[in-house]
Amino acid sequence: MEIPYIVETRPDTGLHNGKLGIWLFLASEVMLFGALFSTYIILRVGAPEWPHGELSVLLGAINTVILISSSVTMVMAWASLKMNDWGTHRLYLVATFALAALFLVNKYFEYSEHLGKGEGPWHSTFFAIYFTLTGLHGLHIVGGMVVMAYLLGPGAKMWKKNPDQFANRIEATGLYWHFVDLVWIFLFPVLYLL
Amino acid sequence: MDNVTTHESVAHSQAHDHAHHEELGFWRKYVFSVDHKVIGIQYAFTGLFFLLFGFTLMMIMRWQLAYPGRPIPLIGAWLGQDRAPMGIMLPEFYNQLGAMHGTIMVFLGVVPLAVGGFGNFVMPLQLGAPDMAFPKINMVSYWVYFLGGVTMLTSFFLKGGAAQSGWTSYPPLATLPIANGQTMWLIGMIFLITSSLLGSINFITTIVQLRAKGLSFMRLPFFVWAQFVTSFLLLLAFPPLEAAGVLQLMDRVAGTSFFMPSGLVVSGRPLTVAGNGNPLLWQHLFWFLAHPEVYVLVLPAMGIVSEIIANNTRKPLWGYKAMVYSVVFLGFMSFIVWAHHMFMTGMGTAMSAFFQTTTMIISIPSVIILTALLLSLWGASIRFTTPMLFALAFLPMFGIGGLTGLPLGLAPADIHLHDTYYVIGHFHYVVAPGTIFALFAGVYHWFPKATGKKMNETLGWIHFWGSFICINLVFMPMFIQGLGGMNRRMYDGGAQYAHNAGLLKWNLVIGFAAWGLGVFQIPFIINFFSSIKWGKAVDKNPWEATTLEWLAPSPPGHGNFLTEPIVYRNPYEYSVPGAAKDFSPQFEA
Ligand code: HEM
Numbered sequence: 001m002e003i004p005y006i007v008e009t010r011p012d013t014g015l016h017n018g019k020l021g022i023w024l025f026l027a028s029e030v031m032l033f034g035a036l037f038s039t040y041i042i043l044r045v046g047a048p049e050w051p052h053g054e055l056s057v058l059l060g061a062i063n064t065v066i067l068i069s070s071s072v073t074m075v076m077a078w079a080s081l082k083m084n085d086w087g088t089h090r091l092y093l094v095a096t097f098a099l100a101a102l103f104l105v106n107k108y109f110e111y112s113e114h115l116g117k118g119e120g121p122w123h124s125t126f127f128a129i130y131f132t133l134t135g136l137h138g139l140h141i142v143g144g145m146v147v148m149a150y151l152l153g154p155g156a157k158m159w160k161k162n163p164d165q166f167a168n169r170i171e172a173t174g175l176y177w178h179f180v181d182l183v184w185i186f187l188f189p190v191l192y193l194l
Numbered sequence: 195m196d197n198v199t200t201h202e203s204v205a206h207s208q209a210h211d212h213a214h215h216e217e218l219g220f221w222r223k224y225v226f227s228v229d230h231k232v233i234g235i236q237y238a239f240t241g242l243f244f245l246l247f248g249f250t251l252m253m254i255m256r257w258q259l260a261y262p263g264r265p266i267p268l269i270g271a272w273l274g275q276d277r278a279p280m281g282i283m284l285p286e287f288y289n290q291l292g293a294m295h296g297t298i299m300v301f302l303g304v305v306p307l308a309v310g311g312f313g314n315f316v317m318p319l320q321l322g323a324p325d326m327a328f329p330k331i332n333m334v335s336y337w338v339y340f341l342g343g344v345t346m347l348t349s350f351f352l353k354g355g356a357a358q359s360g361w362t363s364y365p366p367l368a369t370l371p372i373a374n375g376q377t378m379w380l381i382g383m384i385f386l387i388t389s390s391l392l393g394s395i396n397f398i399t400t401i402v403q404l405r406a407k408g409l410s411f412m413r414l415p416f417f418v419w420a421q422f423v424t425s426f427l428l429l430l431a432f433p434p435l436e437a438a439g440v441l442q443l444m445d446r447v448a449g450t451s452f453f454m455p456s457g458l459v460v461s462g463r464p465l466t467v468a469g470n471g472n473p474l475l476w477q478h479l480f481w482f483l484a485h486p487e488v489y490v491l492v493l494p495a496m497g498i499v500s501e502i503i504a505n506n507t508r509k510p511l512w513g514y515k516a517m518v519y520s521v522v523f524l525g526f527m528s529f530i531v532w533a534h535h536m537f538m539t540g541m542g543t544a545m546s547a548f549f550q551t552t553t554m555i556i557s558i559p560s561v562i563i564l565t566a567l568l569l570s571l572w573g574a575s576i577r578f579t580t581p582m583l584f585a586l587a588f589l590p591m592f593g594i595g596g597l598t599g600l601p602l603g604l605a606p607a608d609i610h611l612h613d614t615y616y617v618i619g620h621f622h623y624v625v626a627p628g629t630i631f632a633l634f635a636g637v638y639h640w641f642p643k644a645t646g647k648k649m650n651e652t653l654g655w656i657h658f659w660g661s662f663i664c665i666n667l668v669f670m671p672m673f674i675q676g677l678g679g680m681n682r683r684m685y686d687g688g689a690q691y692a693h694n695a696g697l698l699k700w701n702l703v704i705g706f707a708a709w710g711l712g713v714f715q716i717p718f719i720i721n722f723f724s725s726i727k728w729g730k731a732v733d734k735n736p737w738e739a740t741t742l743e744w745l746a747p748s749p750p751g752h753g754n755f756l757t758e759p760i761v762y763r764n765p766y767e768y769s770v771p772g773a774a775k776d777f778s779p780q781f782e783a
């Protein structure tokens with residue numbers, strides 16, 4: 001016997017295995033970031049004072065725009081695949097990857113500026129939270145980039161053999177990518193604006 | 195005749211292998227295997243090893259408690275200067291043993307055996323599935339667990355030794371830079387959490403997607419339901435601990451103060467940390483996982499016991515539906531009771547009242563499940579096989595554990611009982627003579643499926659009765675000690691406090707009972723290994739059971755079933771009136 005419902009959907013659940021898997025994974029991610037946001041709230045409420053204007057709103061805003069655009073290109077990568085347009089799909093996926101890289105470059109400048117001023121995670125509760133949350137989020141970005149690199153490189157071969165399964169993989173990657181984007185949309189106001 | 199058919203079917207399944215898959219080399223077949231059965235056995239072996247190891251740590255501690263300050267016999271000389279100079283245990287080493295005993299038993303022993311071992315091996319078979327939904331992820335989850343185990347073990351050999359702040363790792367103590375052990379503990383935990391997450395995604399997907407034709411949710415064996423709810427607990431409760439672990443790691447290596455308050459003075463010197471942290475925050479995050487975790491420890495055990503009771507009473511489970519609804523409800527509730535571990539933190543009466551109420555509510559589904567299992571015994575002509583003995587013992591043992599939990603769930607009583615041996619007695623009754631007995635029952639029950647051989651009944655009988663008597667002698671006196679006010683985590687067994695004077699004699703009783711318990715595991719170990727070779731060969735359904743795993747050959751080949759199984763009925767149709775035999779398997783029309 002072979003494992004069923006890898007590509008086709010199971011009639012009574014309406015899902016294929018990978019789709020359920022990625023949603024479950026995202027549920028656990030919600031709990032992870034939920035706990036971290038709760039930590040932020042509890043520490044902030046208990047703090048005698050809270051610093052304002054420590055971070056560059058401009059850099060943060062640019063990064064927000066970058067990530068939202070990357071979500072759009074990710075959707076386009078999937079949609080063009082569904083329309084059987086392989087060339088456009090590659091273009092959009094490369095664009096998503098490039099935007100992710102741009103986000104990290106931006107982050108690198110932000111980090112090095114603060115570290116240069118001695119404002120590392122040890123400096124205060126605010127910077128502790130800033131570095132931990134954005135650091136973990138950054139790791140998620142890197143994770144997404146690794147997957148995209150795989151799907152652009154060796155993983156792309158699957159398109160020839162099994163186009164439906166490949167499209168499923170792009171879809172799952174997209175779901176993950178939107179989640180990572182969503183986390184940033186929470187992080188930006190919480191850390192830069194409030 | 196039966197034997198002949200078995201051999202034929204095994205040959206068949208292997209022939210089938212050749213047809214569909216290239217022959218795998220040794221490494222792919224036994225080490226980096228993606229077959230759920232091999233992975234299950236890997237988990238089970240590793241889990242059993244860690245159970246033995248964690249138990250050994252405890253036997254060493256029990257010497258120090260029975261005879262404080264006397265050189266440890268046999269192994270004392272080997273422990274080295276910074277653990278036990280001249281064989282006499284140092285307090286630091288005692289703390290390491292305690293912290294690592296708890297961590298190893300819970301995260302490296304029981305859960306990997308109950309979920310990784312039994313879940314992986316049995317659950318897909320009971321679903322009639324060829325494998326897990328994501329076989330490669332399954333393999334990764336085992337190896338990440340393995341890395342976590344290695345990380346925990348190596349921490350013993352680092353400078354300063356292993357973690358010393360209990361399995362709960364409360365800051366500020368756990369954050370103080372005294373030993374590297376705690377950093378290793380945190381890294382090890384992050385591995386173990388990652389492994390559980392991968393495992394639970396796989397389990398849920400498998401149960402939802404790979405059920406055989408005709409196997410609706412209300413026809414699932416209770417064991418599968420138990421694994422299903424357990425997986426949700428692992429999936430949703432572990433990430434907050436992962437977050438907490440990362441934060442504590444930041445506190446230890448990056449100089450943050452998430453859990454470190456300002457103005458802390460340690461050994462007469464003010465601590466130079468950023469401050470403004472909140473040590474209670476750790477406790478909340480920890481128990482948000484760790485209370486669901488106790489159900490992770492016990493639900494698979496309930497699942498195993500249910501299978502074995504139905505099989506050996508030759509009756510359907512009484513109240514199967516009520517059990518299913520209870521276990522689902524229990525899963526939900528277990529997320530909102532965590533602060534009953536924190537009544538002593540001064541969190542205020544409103545919070546206490548809330549968590550007392552939820553705690554009382556959550557005991558209802560446990561009682562329903564236990565009652566259903568007890569009533570299932572009513573009027574049955576019971577087969578007292580070794581697995582059944584262990585499964586039967588689970589019921590009163592879990593009962594004692596659960597009932598003693600109720601006073602702990604009420605703040606006025608808990609204020610006296612918190613941090614005493616009473617708490618140790620409570621949870622060990624649930625986990626040791628409860629869950630671990632159920633795990634033994636499962637080993638005896640499914641051994642024939644995994645190996646094609648039966649374990650020896652006489653050795654099993656000795657193992658059971660010896661363990662049963664000893665384990666009660668270990669844990670029953672702890673209630674007496676705890677009610678008398680003896681604290682847990684005492685290096686000298688509590689001798690420094692006058693009010694413990696009359697309670698110290700029990701430390702001797704417990705010590706000897708614990709070592710006796712160790713001795714009675716020898717028949718099990720002998721039985722386990724000798725039965726693989728010399729055990730009585732059996733057919734695919736030696737217990738005359740009804741669930742799908744007994745349709746596959748023993749041991750099942752790659753892909754599990756020779757033909758696609760179809761399910762026609764409920765899981766426990768034993769002694770159906772008018773049927774030709776006293777069991778009507780799910781797979782027979
Ligand atoms: C069914 C009803 C149960 C109730 C009402 C209950 C209640 C409690 C309470 C209130 C505590 C905290 C005591 C204190 O620290 O002062 C506690 C501790 C504990 N319980 Fe239970 N419990 C129940 C079942 C279980 C089960 C099923 C398990 C495990 C399989 C379990 C495992 C534990 C553990 C491990 C601890 C101690 C943790 C520690 O402080 O190291 N309990 N229980």
Ligand SMILES: [Cu+2]
Nearest residue numbers: 485532534535
């Ligand atoms: Cu609890």
